[in-house]
Amino acid sequence: MTRVFFVYPANRRKLFNSVSKKLTPDNALYGLNHMHLYGINAQFKDVSSKLEKLLDFLFLPLHKLFFSQIDFDFKLGRALLLLPWLNKADCIVANTDGIALAICLLKRLRLVNKPLIYAVGLFYIQGNLKAAIDNEKKSLFFHFYQWLLGAADQILFHAQIEKDKLVKMGVYNPAVCTFVPMGSDSAFFNLNKFQKLKKLENIVVSVGKDRARDYKTLLECAKKIPYISFKLVCRKINIAGLNIPNNVKVYFDLPYIEVAKLYKQASLIVIPIREMHRSSGQMTLTDCIQCSKPIIISDVVGVSHYPLKNNVNVIKVAPENPQLLKNAILKLLKNNQLRTKLIRNTKTLAVRYSTKNYARSVAKTIKFTTDDLRLKPIKKPDLEFMRNLRNQNRNFFIHSDAISTSEKQAGWFEEYTKKHDDYTFILTKNDTKIGIGAIYNINEKKRNAEIGRFIIDQKFQGHGHGKILLKKIEELAFSRLGLESLYLEVLTGNKTAVNFYKKTGFIKQKDILVNGKKVTFMIKKKES
Structure with missing residues (x-):
């Protein structure tokens, strides 16, 4: 059984016990309590x-540096206190930026x-x-931060906008970065004790404590409809300086169990959010x-990464507009048919966006990360390995069979790092380099790409590594x-390769001429 150590930005024992007693949802455990379902022994420790x-005080300058640069703290003290357990695990899952960066x-x-x-x-x-990033400048901290993030074997991002940040920082690569949407505890919100509660008429509930909440708009809206009752759960800072109607x-x-009752x-339910161009409101959305x-x-x-459709499963309103809200x-209070439709369609989303499904995705990433045979992004130190392989097998290349020099390889790599539709990987076995392959010419609109450079x-040939x-x-x-589909080109005369691709599900489309060479064009579609 794979041993995985979960790390949190704060102590979680009290929360874990509350979850066990069904007093609060398991959202903030980030999948830990479901790991046993996937053959993973997950543990955590409080400090x-x-x-x-005391350590936070000693590392206060670091904390101030990170807060000024990224608006997050840097929990080096906590990370050091957890050090005795970190190296005893097969894998570490660090949740949230402050502790993960440390x-x-x-x-x-x-x-x-x-x-x-x-x-x-x-x-x-x-x-x-x-x-600095918005102004396309690379500060000293930018390079330091890029270096830090490069230490992670896998990065889970939870929204397209977070992927965009990784791309801008030059960190994104599908071999180390994957999208996993957040979810909520389906079992908690469907407890029998809640089913007995009766719905109250004309009650609007709004819950949320993050900085992106737009309670100014909500309260201005409430003033316009004084005959509707609003219940708001937040922090004092969320409504500081605002007049409450x-x-x-x-x-x-408010304890989570009381929030669930509301x-x-x-x-x-209204989720008012200011446009801050970052992930926000996700957990409240999945709770609802x-x-x-x-x-x-x-x-x-x-x-925006959730499949929310206006008047189908939610009602969307432009942010910071009390009248539209x-x-x-x-509209929704008066239209029972629309309310019924929205509820029916959110039930479909509820199956997908649960903490159990989130845990399944994390477990899949854990197995990917701890596999002896792994794909890793190609880096500068790998160029000589790649050059030697290419020169050994240059007769099988379609576009160029010239001997590659170190200078040419370095030039290729410099251009390669500027691309966002081309990824070359190294297949490793316990850090031993086995081979290379690539995905390139990625077309996000057509949802297809070319693969090759295998x-x-x-x-290591003759042991099934090509298939892997x-x-x-x-x-x-x-x-x-x-x-949705992949295509490749292979020299028609390379019968071994053509037959190999056929056996793995690629279908021949046509033969074409490329640089005077006869080439077979093949395609494979994603299985439904």
Whole structure:
């Protein structure tokens, strides 16, 4: 059984016990309690709060640096306190940026030697790094941060906008980065104790504590419809300086079980979000989906990766517009047929966006990360290996059979790093280099790509490594890049290769001439 150590930004024992007693959902355990279903022994540890505070004080300059650059703290003290357990696991899953970045540093310092999965990352929100990236400048911290993130064996991102950040930083590669949507605890929100609660008429509920919440718009909307009752659950800072209308009741620090009761009694739920061009409102959205309630949500980038369709499974409204929000609320309260339709369609989403499904995706990433045979992005130190392979097998290349020099290879690599539709991988076995392969000419609109540049080192040929390499590249293409079909070109005279591709599901389309050579064009579609 694979041993995995889950790391959190704060102690989780109290939460874990509450989840066990069904007093709170398991969302913030990020899949830990489901890992046994996938053959994984997942553990976590709490640390001494006093020692952590002491170390936080000692590392205060680092904390200030990271906060000024990325708007996140840097939990090096906590990471050091967890060090005795980190190297005992087969793999580490570090949840949220502050603690994940600290463990990345420990890996770079060779104090941690186990595979690391960086999960629940936003990478940066505001700060000097964002300003530098927006202005296409590469500051000293940019290079340091890029170096830190490079220590992670896998990075899980939870929204398209977070992928965009990884691309801008030059970190994104499908071999190490994968999209996993967040989910909520379906079992908790469907407990029998909640089913007995009766829905109250004309009750609008809004819940959320993050900085992106737009309660100014919600409260201005509430003033316009004083005969509708609003219940708001947030932090004091979320509504600081705002006037609270008489028809709005505000709750602070409400236990999750009481929040769930409010959800169940609500006529509808409003999720007001400001456009901050980052992930926001995801967990509240998936909670509401699990509650099977009609949802009104701001149409912002932060939730655009969920398949939300206006007037089909939610009602979308432009952010920061009280009048549009008012119109949407009244429309939904008056239209029972529309409410029923939204509820019916959110039930389909509830099956997909659960913590159990999130855990399944994390477990899949863990197995990918701990596999002896792995795909890794090609890096500068790999160029000589690649050049030697290419020269050994140059007769099988379609576009060029010239001997590659170190200078030519270096020039190719410099151009290659500028591309976002071309990925070359090294197949390794326990860090021994076996061969290379690539996905390129990626067309996101057509959802297809070309694969090729396959070479297995002569020392490892005849052991099925070519088939493994092809299978792993197909998995990246279909599951991580979301492609629907792959195509390739192979020299028609290379009968061994043509027959190999046929056996693996590629279908011949036609023979063509390329650079005076007869080439067979083949295609493979994703299995439904």
